[in-house]
Amino acid sequence: MIDINPKNILIRYNILVESDMTPEEVAEQLFPTDPHIRRVAKSVFEGDEDEVVAGLQKTIDSGVDPLSLINNALMAGMEVVSTLYDYGLLYLPDVIISAQAMIEGIEYCKEQSKQVHESKGKIISYVVEGDIHDIGKTIVTVLLRANGYDVIDLGKDVPVEEVVAAAKREKPIMLSGTALMTTTMHAFKDVNSRLLASDINVPVVCGGGAVTQDFISDYDLGVYCEEAADVPKIADSILHGLNIRKLRDTFHKH
Amino acid sequence: MSVKRYSSMEYDNFEDLLFGHSKYPVKTGLDLEIGAGYTTAEVNYAPRPDAAENKAKLVNEYERITRDIMERMVQVGFPSVVLETEHVQQMTHNPEWGADIATAQKAIMEEYHDEYGIKCALRHTVGDVRGDRESIDLRGDAYSRILESFEQVASSGADMLSIESLGGKEVFDHSILRNDMRGVIFSVGILGALDVEYIWKDICSIAKKNKVVPAGDTACAQANTAMFVAGGLLDFKLSHSVASVVRAISASRSLAAYEAGAIGPGKDCGYENNIIKAITGYPISQEGKGSTCAHSDLMGNMAMQCCDLWSNESVEYRGDFGGTTVQCWGETLSYDCSMMNTALEAGVGKTLRDVLMVSDRYRDPQAFILSYDNAYRIGEIITAHPDDLYLRGKEAGIKACELIESGSEGFLALSKFEKATIKKAQNDLKSLDEDMESFICNCLDTYSSEVETFNASNYGL
Numbered sequence: 001m002i003d004i005n006p007k008n009i010l011i012r013y014n015i016l017v018e019s020d021m022t023p024e025e026v027a028e029q030l031f032p033t034d035p036h037i038r039r040v041a042k043s044v045f046e047g048d049e050d051e052v053v054a055g056l057q058k059t060i061d062s063g064v065d066p067l068s069l070i071n072n073a074l075m076a077g078m079e080v081v082s083t084l085y086d087y088g089l090l091y092l093p094d095v096i097i098s099a100q101a102m103i104e105g106i107e108y109c110k111e112q113s114k115q116v117h118e119s120k121g122k123i124i125s126y127v128v129e130g131d132i133h134d135i136g137k138t139i140v141t142v143l144l145r146a147n148g149y150d151v152i153d154l155g156k157d158v159p160v161e162e163v164v165a166a167a168k169r170e171k172p173i174m175l176s177g178t179a180l181m182t183t184t185m186h187a188f189k190d191v192n193s194r195l196l197a198s199d200i201n202v203p204v205v206c207g208g209g210a211v212t213q214d215f216i217s218d219y220d221l222g223v224y225c226e227e228a229a230d231v232p233k234i235a236d237s238i239l240h241g242l243n244i245r246k247l248r249d250t251f252h253k254h
Numbered sequence: 255m256s257v258k259r260y261s262s263m264e265y266d267n268f269e270d271l272l273f274g275h276s277k278y279p280v281k282t283g284l285d286l287e288i289g290a291g292y293t294t295a296e297v298n299y300a301p302r303p304d305a306a307e308n309k310a311k312l313v314n315e316y317e318r319i320t321r322d323i324m325e326r327m328v329q330v331g332f333p334s335v336v337l338e339t340e341h342v343q344q345m346t347h348n349p350e351w352g353a354d355i356a357t358a359q360k361a362i363m364e365e366y367h368d369e370y371g372i373k374c375a376l377r378h379t380v381g382d383v384r385g386d387r388e389s390i391d392l393r394g395d396a397y398s399r400i401l402e403s404f405e406q407v408a409s410s411g412a413d414m415l416s417i418e419s420l421g422g423k424e425v426f427d428h429s430i431l432r433n434d435m436r437g438v439i440f441s442v443g444i445l446g447a448l449d450v451e452y453i454w455k456d457i458c459s460i461a462k463k464n465k466v467v468p469a470g471d472t473a474c475a476q477a478n479t480a481m482f483v484a485g486g487l488l489d490f491k492l493s494h495s496v497a498s499v500v501r502a503i504s505a506s507r508s509l510a511a512y513e514a515g516a517i518g519p520g521k522d523c524g525y526e527n528n529i530i531k532a533i534t535g536y537p538i539s540q541e542g543k544g545s546t547c548a549h550s551d552l553m554g555n556m557a558m559q560c561c562d563l564w565s566n567e568s569v570e571y572r573g574d575f576g577g578t579t580v581q582c583w584g585e586t587l588s589y590d591c592s593m594m595n596t597a598l599e600a601g602v603g604k605t606l607r608d609v610l611m612v613s614d615r616y617r618d619p620q621a622f623i624l625s626y627d628n629a630y631r632i633g634e635i636i637t638a639h640p641d642d643l644y645l646r647g648k649e650a651g652i653k654a655c656e657l658i659e660s661g662s663e664g665f666l667a668l669s670k671f672e673k674a675t676i677k678k679a680q681n682d683l684k685s686l687d688e689d690m691e692s693f694i695c696n697c698l699d700t701y702s703s704e705v706e707t708f709n710a711s712n713y714g715l
Contacts, residue, residue: 002605004612010616010617015669089490091433092490135427135483155387210570
């Protein structure tokens with residue numbers, strides 16, 4: 001068997017660009033300074049659900065409004081996670097574990113308050129009809145919830161009728177659909193037509209497996225998304241007033 | 255059919271692993287012999303999305319695809335080709351559709367074989383339609399439809415039978431997104447292997463009855479999911495080292511098809527096939543740089559190291575500058591095969607194999623553990639535990655961790671995060687239960703409550 005030093009045939013760019021600091025060291029610089037809030041944010045980062053609830057309880061006992069902790073502590077902790085994920089310092093499972101801890105914390109805060117917490121916006125998430133591959137949808141749903149959105153998760157293999165009915169009923173700011181196969185992704189077309197026929201002009205963000213930007217660009221409501229991590233950014237952009245044309249200008253990469 | 259557990263390697267030495275050569279070549283189709291001293295392109299395709307509207311339209315689509323490929327092969331002078339028809343759902347749900355398509359394809363292939371003598375064979379990969387929106391029912395009506403589909407394509411012209419089975423996917427998807435190695439071992443090593451064994455006993459019976467080849471399964475729904483989620487070097491969705499460990503474990507799952515009677519060639523998307531070939535001696539199909547029409551990976555050259563069929567994974571049928579897509583990719587694959595076959599004719603096959611392997615060996619931990627020497631070492635661990643699905647999955651995972659760690663002391667450069675994740679995976683694996691009984695018992699408790707679609711009765715548990 002031959003063997004060689006590979007230095008002249010490949011470059012590990014990921015190693016070249018990696019930070020000298022550990023994720024924990026970077027996170028320490030980003031957590032809120034208030035000690036109670038910091039404790040909660042840090043436990044979200046660590047994905048420690050029990051510690052999240054304990055930290056929240058302690059903070060609420062000190063007189064802080066439970067609902068304010070959703071944005072100021074839980075979402076603040078999650079923002080550190082999202083920032084480090086965007087920097088390439090954390091992996092997706094880290095985000096998912098933190099998001100679960102955050103969601104647990106949000107539920108606790110809601111239970112502790114008599115007022116209603118307003119999410120950033122409502123989004124419908126689904127896998128197209130005929131397709132049971134839902135790992136992409138799971139990732140997108142977690143990332144959206146982690147960014148403060150209320151996600152109506154319709155699940156997998158969702159009939160077009162049901163997607164359209166949910167859009168009429170829930171009045172979301174956008175829909176997020178995934179498809180693995182070329183043979184199922186045509187369901188995007190039917191959803192698009194049916195929404196337009198009902199005068200519902202919300203962006204339908206599409207991605208997954210065989211889905212291409214060209215394919216999605218053919219539909220009036222279609223916005224193609226290559227990376228799951230871009231979906232919350234698209235949602236944020238919608239809140240900032242970007243229409244479908246501008247979303248395509250911003251997020252269509254090819 | 256009885257199950258034969260592999261307790262030793264069919265290859266005595268990893269140095270004997272080579273493309274175009276397998277210890278037990280497989281004769282199939284029209285004069286084709288796979289692994290008998292030459293490599294052959296395996297062209298894989300998907301119909302255009304609107305072609306599946308009805309049976310007539312779909313049959314016509316596959317006739318066009320088949321004729322295009324065969325025509326290009328003879329136009330450029332290639333001696334052999336394999337066509338792989340991966341069923342769209344409509345074909346498996348309506349077994350007569352698959353049968354009519356197999357009949358139509360085989361008729362065209364026979365025309366070309368009769369006129370030009372081109373060696374060729376047709377693989378049909380039936381869709382695993384056992385999951386629906388609400389649940390996964392691995393042993394109910396959908397299973398019967400799958401078997402009926404196999405029966406019909408086998409009796410209508412398909413030369414090789416395959417499937418990419420779903421067993422274990424529900425627990426796997428849940429586990430991999432949480433870095434849960436226990437769930438990975440349970441879903442891939444136990445649930446997946448049990449399902450593969452179950453389904454392949456029946457497929458092998460159908461193949462035997464129809465005198466066609468039971469060609470093997472892959473862990474596409476698990477190991478490839480991990481590989482794709484892991485992505486490229488600058489992606490941080492999943493540790494590549496963890497994806498490598500999943501791949502090693504997946505070999506014990508794919509092996510179950512051979513233990514139930516499959517003889518290969520294992521399907522192209524089973525990157526674990528290098529391990530399978532080392533264990534069983536049966537030929538394999540592989541995909542790499544010729545499958546960038548379908549996806550990107552980090553071992554485009556290396557995947558060729560031990561292949562017997564060389565595949566493009568799948569390409570949607572449409573026009574391109576150089577012809578239709580199946581013609582373009584079929585031609586590219588066949589030129590690759592010409593290169594490998596020339597090396598074999600010239601007696602420098604092993605040199606080319608090493609060049610292909612070493613060019614990617616240090617690109618990524620996934621490539622490193624599938625380099626033929628390391629693939630062989632993982633095979634040795636699996637065969638050391640022939641009667642214990644749990645131990646062979648767990649020990650394969652631990653071995654992959656050890657290989658990656660030792661590689662990182664040499665030229666296999668790992669980021670500090672990859673180092674941390676491989677250490678964690680290793681510790682997690684080592685801390686698992688001692689024996690299969692307690693492991694399964696604990697996992698049933700955990701995943702029955704955590705994974706909505708997990709139903710133990712699907713696996714006979």
